[in-house]
Amino acid sequence: MASSQSLALALISAGLFTPCLASAADLGGRDLALEELSRYGDSGSLDQVTSISQFPDVRPTDWAYQALANLIERYGCVAGYPDGTFKGQRAMTRFEAAALLNACLDRVTEVTDELKRLMAEFERELAILKGRVDGLEAKVGELEANQFSTTTKLRGEASFILAGSPDFDSPLRASDGSRPARPNETTFNYDLRLVLDTSFTGKDLLRTRLRSGNFSSLPFRSGIFTLDKATGTDDSVEIDRLFYRFPVGESFNVTVGPLARNTEMLSFIPSAYKSDILDFFGLAGASGTYNKATGAGVGLSWRQQVEKGNPYVTFDTNYVANNGFADSSVGAFSSDSGINALTQLGYRGRNWGVALGYRYGTENSSLRNANFSSRVPDGGNNNSLSLAGYWSPIESTWIPSISLGYGYNWASGGLDDSQSWMAGLQWSDVGWAGNAAGFALGQPPFTGGENNSMLYELFYRFRVTDNITITPAVFYGSDVASNSGNDAWGGVIQTTFRF
Structure with a gap:
């Protein structure tokens, strides 16, 4: 499964998309302004956190606790509200969900680019390793083809x-x-x-x-x-x-x-x-x-x-x-x-x-x-x-x-x-x-x-x-x-x- 697909599933399991996602009109005064949403993934807005322990309203007994902890520790794209809470029980607007998903996908893209740079840097070593693995597979195949039995081992003394x-x-x-x-x-x-x-x-x-x-x-x-x-x-x-x-x-x-x-x-x-x-x-x-x-x-x-x-x-x-x-x-x-x-x-x-x-x-x-x-x-x-x-x-x-x-x-x-x-x-x-x-x-x-x-x-x-x-x-x-x-x-x- 691609990392972006895994991330989307993690967001869903963390309760960021609830069965009752509300529209902006339904939530009325609880909507965040669009200009505030545009800065959702920015470290300078909405009190971005580095540890799940910073949320006083998230407990280890919550069903999505581990999924949320993984998002914070692996991708660092989850922010809290100005009062320091996560408000995991309230409904999200589609704008909030879209902004958060966009911020996390940006982090996934950064990780992917870093992996590509590492692969390019170690391209020679990876090619040598692949050659050795291919050679080993060939030898194993030859051994299996030439052994007198696939069920019998010979030991001698x-x-x-x-x-x-x-x-x-x-x-x-x-x-x-x-x-x-x-x-x-x-x-x-x-x-x-x-x-x-x-x-x-x-x-x-x-x-x-x-x-x-x-x-x-x-x-x-x-x-x-x-x-x-x-x-x-x-x-x-x-x-x-x-x-x-x-x-x-x-x-x-x-x-x-x-x-x-x-x-x-x-x-x-x-x-x-x-x-x-x-x-x-x-x-x-x-x-x-x-x-x-x-x-x-x-x-x-x-x-x-x-x-x-x-x-x-x-x-x-x-x-x-x-x-x-x-x-x-x-x-x-x-x-x-x-x-x-x-x-x-x-x-x-x-x-x-x-x-x-x-x-x-x-x-x-x-x-x-x-x-x-x-x-x-x-x-x-x-x-x-x-x-x-x-x-x-x-x-x-x-x-x-x-x-x-x-x-x-x-x-x-x-x-x-x-x-x-x-x-x-x-x-x-x-x-x-x-x-x-x-x-x-x-x-x-x-x-x-x-x-x-x-x-x-x-x-x-x-x-x-x-x-x-x-x-x-x-x-x-x-x-x-x-x-x-x-x-x-x-x-x-x-x-x-x-x-």
């Missing part, structure tokens, strides 16, 4: 891991039985993840993840030193996630898929410790409850709807048959399918959270004990209960985030009851923004007799760019079951590229 554990001396033999395993050698491995995230409505998610890696079993793909990034696919590419998540109403999300992970169907993991090095310290000290069971699954998540920034309650429950991941001929609901039923009740604030978790596992379900690669034996079952929480400072200071977790496991079928715990401290922006450091200690599931291993980890994450990080870390374990009950230590230099 490649990790190069230089690692070793000098004191590791396992009696186990290589997988083909040809020679003793040599887990004490320094190795240089990789872990690659490619994620295709598809959304059809903007609120749903179809996730397909491809993964590849060349890790062998010990010491970093099984046992107490299992790394978070230690895939072993013999250099082939495998699909290790395939699920669909969609909302139901405002508070619920449903996840279903042939390759879903139980911990990824939770609203949150109750820990602020994120080293991405040893797997155990990423499970809130309760590897029995948060056992990362992956397979055919379905999950339901509920989140309390509150105002942004307020604490809220979450409830999650899911079902995963982890045997379906390795053997598609096994039924998803049969007794030997490795059923994991995980439930979590959580309470989360802006920088803290706490959760109570429970998992039930049937025979063949994942059992992340001190060896981190076991299954519940035939005829057995496993129950795991956990309580964990964390707190983080809102701003980066010398005070670290604090994470604590405890888990208890009881079972049948020849399994002993066990418990586990962890405590982790993590500092953000160490050295400079983006870097992080942390220290954690704890015990993977232990029975109170043998295998009462203590585990320690220390790391520093150096952020090279927004997409590249280098993380040196060292770790130590006492009475390591997968090392013939001896102590062991190790270290990694993990370089991660994200794109």
